[in-house]
Amino acid sequence: MTIRLADLGTAVLETEYAVRGPIVARAAELERQGREIVYCNIGNPQSLGQKALSWNRQILALCEYPALAELAPDAFPADVVAAAQAILAGTRYGLGAYSESRGVRFIREAVAEFIRERDGIDADPDAIFLTDGASKGVQTILRLLIGGPADGIMVPIPQYPLYSATITLYEGRMVPYYLDEAEGWKLSRPLLEAAFAQAEAEGTRVKAICVINPGNPTGAVLDEANIAMIVDFAKAHGLSILADEVYQENVYLPGDAFTSFAKVLHQRGAKDVSLFSFHSCSKGFLGECGVRGGYFECRNVPDDVMAQILKLQSVSLCANLAGQAATYAMVRPPKSGTPSHPQYAAEKAAILDALRQRATLLAEGLNRIDGIRCNVIAGAMYAFPSVELPAGRTDSEYAMALLEATGICVVPGSGFGQAEGTAHFRTTILPPTEKIRKVVDALAEFHRNYR
């Protein structure tokens, strides 16, 4: 007798991941039939035309095949050659050997230096773990934190479904806290306290709070005061913080800036709050999703717990070395005055300018549609507008109908969570500017007809 669905455990069966769910499967089916599909369901910039940065790819090519420095000396600027040689020396054996479980120490030192320069605070290379993208890091930390079925993790609603899926898979409890859509998706202490109190009343042992900043899917950017409030809340209740900061380069509004949890934690002298911060090569202006590079940094985590994290990482040996090299390229961009700098700066600016423009275009376009309301997209790569639906219709039905009618693939709000009685969808801002205009027009027409 083969394996049967009935043999599987509830943890696996109940896990849901809407970003790649049935609507995406249907989109792939339509595409095979020859339909043009605009994949707005996932933050996958290079699939929508964004180019990889030359700096990154030149370094990766040289690291893969070091003989190129001599075979094709004119193909690589001197600073690229130097960076690749530094990485190769740091790995000791190149990209083909397992590294330490934490990742190549030389690259972790570069990450620590990046954090020091970004935040003006100290950083410890041995508290940094290089990972196959941020998702794998989040899964490690959730595995660490969920010790039993009563353990709860506070997760924003709406959230990125990596969190809900992983908590289900590890058989913990998701403790939802609501972001305030009317206030630009801000977090508020009363809403956090209410969520915490309700969880405690239900017998949940709340272990940690996850925060996504800039917000996915909300597009909100937290200011220092908001982050300080969260740190104080975590401190008051003995919670660890998971700070998902993969969109830290995606901040679009003039006057806004990314502030890290690490910096605020330091400023408040909160030595008694454990923090896990995540970063990735997949977002920002790099958009290197396929590389699966990233890291997490631990703060205020005692040595015996750090040893457990190291052990968990050891079981799957190490993050892929090309991803580790890409992480080095991310945290050590060419400096002004070096041969690669002009091209790097131009490529970076073009990508960020286009994203900024598309964020505005998309939000304004959505708000022109009667029955759709979208907050300002201050950061990250998504819009999460609310939609008015005819009575009895769900946002999943809406998203599926949108796909069938227009070829636009979005994710229903229910995949991220939303306030009772509301409906949303998530779409990326990533399609080329001309396509964004067409997406907005097609959406407007579809929405009129659907109502």
Place this chain on the structure above:
Amino acid sequence: MTIRLADLGTAVLETEYAVRGPIVARAAELERQGREIVYCNIGNPQSLGQKALSWNRQILALCEYPALAELAPDAFPADVVAAAQAILAGTRYGLGAYSESRGVRFIREAVAEFIRERDGIDADPDAIFLTDGASKGVQTILRLLIGGPADGIMVPIPQYPLYSATITLYEGRMVPYYLDEAEGWKLSRPLLEAAFAQAEAEGTRVKAICVINPGNPTGAVLDEANIAMIVDFAKAHGLSILADEVYQENVYLPGDAFTSFAKVLHQRGAKDVSLFSFHSCSKGFLGECGVRGGYFECRNVPDDVMAQILKLQSVSLCANLAGQAATYAMVRPPKSGTPSHPQYAAEKAAILDALRQRATLLAEGLNRIDGIRCNVIAGAMYAFPSVELPAGRTDSEYAMALLEATGICVVPGSGFGQAEGTAHFRTTILPPTEKIRKVVDALAEFHRNYR
């Protein structure tokens, strides 16, 4: 209050992974103090001097930075350029975009073709999942199979500790079955039945049997009859099979050949036994551990269960694309008559010849030491000799003392499991031939003194 060790769950705390345990940590410490360490603890060929195949790295470099085909046309043979262009076309967006969760379909088709050619049987690209090395695939399937705390997985003793660690982490039960050291580590039906019966008597719901062929750490190669016996056993008890076949290219004895579980399953018409087979870019003659490439193939798995596997893979998005490209390079080597073939064939033969020679050297050398007994190393990359210890000493103490005295880093047998009252260690056969001789001499001297 920060996170504390006492807050963690037993699943995390009880997980053990000896291949990167305390002895390896001590080795790294000694190395920082200036000692020369020979890392025989892990199958990491390129850290011990093995070179990457030019074919692989030329393809990867071109895939990372496609402009090189024009910038450095003389650096790449025509078949490398063609392979890289085929991969890039297959991915549609290059290495920087997420692929489908299963992996790039074009590459899965190449894997299916590889299986067809290897085994003379059909293979379905949609039953193949590309993974970040085989370890991640094994973890996915164990996550799928372990549905509750009474679910058991049969694992050989000695075993590769990925299995024990992952079963502990997912809170299932390990059901050990013993390999017969006196019979060259063969599996026997009576030993399998005894292990199964005992597990059932203890209330364990046995779900699957894991087999590692060629064996890690044993070095045994299973013949067709032995595999057929396991298939019949699995069929008799309704078990799924996990076939860890990452060492399929590492078969050293004249007359021996690798036989896949897929082929035997097909020959026996066993349509009612579910099979998950694992392969990797990390072993064989490629030794591309850092690339984290590999795949698993599912056979006789119903569609609704396949959908669950796809969902699990979706949560962490996809395997790294360079690893996927390396998997293509592995399953589509240059054919005779193409420009890259002579160099490829020469590099492959040199590596396999050296491994064959070292396997013999090491086993014979170990057997010359009074108090150490080693089976023939027929395959894979390890020796797992038994050692006679002074009364009251453990093999962990022995391995630590060996490290302190000689700088040779091996893993104690207890990390893999062993028959009650025996002691072993695992060492790789990977150090360069001259070093293997020195390792054997140093071991002999150490062992004399230790007794």
